[in-house]
Amino acid sequence: MADTASKLWAIVRREYIERVRTRWFMISTIFAPLLFAAIAFLPLLLINKDAKSVAPRVLIIDATQQGLGKYVARSLAVLRSTSEDATTADVRIVSPDSLAHAREDATSEVARRLANGFVVLDSATLRGDTVGYAGRQADSKSDRLTIANSVRSGLIALRLERGGLSAPAIDSVVSAPIPTIQAVSINDTGRDVTTPAKAIIATIVAFFLYMSIIIYGQNMLSGVIEEKMSRVSEIVISSVKPETLLAGKVIGVTAVGLTQQIVWVGGTVLLISARTMLFGAPAIAKAQAAGAAGGFGSNDMLAALVATPWSWVVLVLVLFLLGLLFYGALYAAVGATVGSEQDARQAAFPVVLLLVLTAVLISPTVQNPTSTLAVTMSMLPFSSPIILPIRMAITNVPTIQVVASLAILVLSCLGAIWLAGRIYRVGLLMYGKRPTLAEVRRWIFTS
């Protein structure tokens, strides 16, 4: 006599193997880590690309006859220290008479992509009035700001020179480093430790959780309907209790979802740790330097991904597992009440609504993870598997809230499975018209 456990195992195994074998599972499982890696590696790829192309040059046409050009070039190099070797400034000292000619030459060089742009320093520049700039990205605000700043530094240096300061002293003034800003934002509750990278990662993870739950839920729904319509379920429940079939299906589908999540996490970790091998250490160092100097970039994503604590990853997986159990049971219950895929779409609407409501709250939670709404939604079982990970990623959630949320979710899972079991038992053998709500209530609460 085989006991219930070995039969349950047979059902779980079938659900698992048949789903994992599908092409859809293979593709989606490989796709996600690649996407994550692509986001994280984008700056590395771009830097590699830059390194291959011709170094962007800026021409400095100095018609001041006072040597402003060399100071501007020096200052420009400091301001662009992040890509120092990539930007070389070529200073051309010209007389005011030949300025027009020098301009024409420079324009033609930019047109032929021999240089990126040119700066014109003249008597108006010396007075601090205007400086000419022409180039391929002449309307770039950051480029304009960099040039204005370097001209200003150049003018300061020139005035210090006139004041009799020694050349090394002037150089130390001009090449004073630009510090990295460590910004801390403050919100209603005080110090906000959210970084944009963390928020983006939390949003992407929440989105993946949402998609996974909805996909595996629908998958469960169509699986139950297929079994019911083909009457396979009737054969199965002549061997095992309907509750055992339900449990086997829910566990099997959950295991498939969990496998995929683990591969996603593992694949992402693997790709990130292989980044040195893929891109080489210099490119990574450059990207980090660029990230440090240039404020937020997708390089921060890489840093944030690397810094993601394992405890958070494990909690996300646990929440995902419970979420799938919860929604899997609900979807299975819906599947048992309907007789066709068309009916299923209507009948599943309340369940989908719960998921969509949760998805709508992802963005408000990211923006304000400590709001009453976010706290409430991280407690309710239908939204906590998606909302709680976001809150935990970007703010410090009190342990009591995490424990309460998990406890509520576990109890709700048991409730959902019990409820689904009651519906399943009767619904599987009901063919034909869809039952009314009153009938479903009777299935649940009588004998």
Place this chain on the structure above:
Amino acid sequence: MTQNAIEASHVNKQYSGHVAVRDLSLSVPTGAVYGLLGPNGAGKTTTIRMVLNIIEPDSGTINVLGAPATSAGISDRIGYLPEERGLYRKMKVRDVLKFLAALKGVHAHDADRRIDWWLDKLSLRTDERDWGSAKIEELSRGMQQKAQFIGALVHDPDLMILDEPFSGLDPVNAQALKDSVMDLRSRGKTVVFSTHIIENAESMCDSVCIIAHGEKVLDGTLADVKTQYGGPPVEKTVMVQPSLYDIFLQRVGATGVEPGMRGHG
């Protein structure tokens, strides 16, 4: 074994709005082929589901193979072929059969051996093609039914319950199924099948029970039923040509046709 394979006593089952089975009592002798006959909607399927413990009767008792139908382990000794058929379309035949065997507690290596034996016997594995490794959806309707039949008896059950087993089968496949049923009987197994095609019942059954509107009309051995309800035998002399059914079986090369067997699928 002298006890009855199935012993139902005063069984009632009511669904919201209508009575499906009313005060039904019946006894299925062990080792017999038993026909559960009745028009569509008579309560045959409900009765079968109660015997299988898929649904519970509102009142009355049902014993199966010497124990209450609700006992643990009884279901492992029963094989069931439901009226409307289907299997997991995307799965391979052998995988489905192994799954069904596992649900009856058959170990994997044991299942493999039995599945091969049945695939050979029902011509689903020939020198040209092993349909066992094909997906269910690649099989013809008849082959799917054969595969499902294998699924119902791969665990070598003591009691086999077939709900309208011949519906939708062509004569060749129907004959193969009939042969298998007779084979089971010769090995001492009990077979219960429901049908509304009375000819099938007459040619195969040792005992029958006729139900209509959820109530038993009559039951007993075929001979008793005929004697009790059929009146005295009438002698007729008829000259007959071979029936189209006989010609069909001869021409398409079905095997194992029992002399004198009549009927259609």
